[in-house]
Amino acid sequence: MKIALIAHDEKKNEMVNFTIAYEHFFQKQELYSTGTTGKRIMAETNLNIERLMSGPLGGDQQIGAMIATDDIDLIIFFRDPLTAQPHEPDVSALLRLCDVYRIPLATNSATAELLLKSIESGDFDWRKHMKK
Ligand SMILES: O=C(CO)COP(=O)(O)O
Numbered sequence: 001m002k003i004a005l006i007a008h009d010e011k012k013n014e015m016v017n018f019t020i021a022y023e024h025f026f027q028k029q030e031l032y033s034t035g036t037t038g039k040r041i042m043a044e045t046n047l048n049i050e051r052l053m054s055g056p057l058g059g060d061q062q063i064g065a066m067i068a069t070d071d072i073d074l075i076i077f078f079r080d081p082l083t084a085q086p087h088e089p090d091v092s093a094l095l096r097l098c099d100v101y102r103i104p105l106a107t108n109s110a111t112a113e114l115l116l117k118s119i120e121s122g123d124f125d126w127r128k129h130m131k132k
Pocket residue numbers: 006007008009033034035036037038053054055056059060091
């Protein structure tokens with residue numbers, strides 16, 4: 001599965017801890033991230049991630065483009081709802097594209113955990129069938 005991992009600054013520690021906790025799962029996936037999120041995760045796990053630009057410099061838009069070309073299956077995006085982001089339009093555009101293309105999106109660790117457990121039990125195979 002092609003999975004994008006993104007976290008705003010205040011949520012980066014939580015993302016790192018989440019990827020450590022589920023490293024066994026993420027090792028089996030094809031991972032993408034925005035620049036700084038990926039750098040942090042790779043520094044603290046053994047995961048291999050293809051890093052795009054940093055979010056405020058176009059990384060969110062790059063991941064949005066991957067959604068449009070059917071190159072992302074799932075997004076885990078730990079958003080910070082308490083801090084204004086200079087690139088809020090990019091964030092909104094990314095979330096919008098998830099709905100346009102019906103891409104599963106977790107914006108917090110509780111939802112992300114449920115999605116991962118669901119994938120592990122085979123509930124997400126419908127995406128593979130849709131692509132056939
Ligand atoms: O800003 C982000 C998402 O909107 C994340 O970008 P970084 O991973 O580069 O910090």
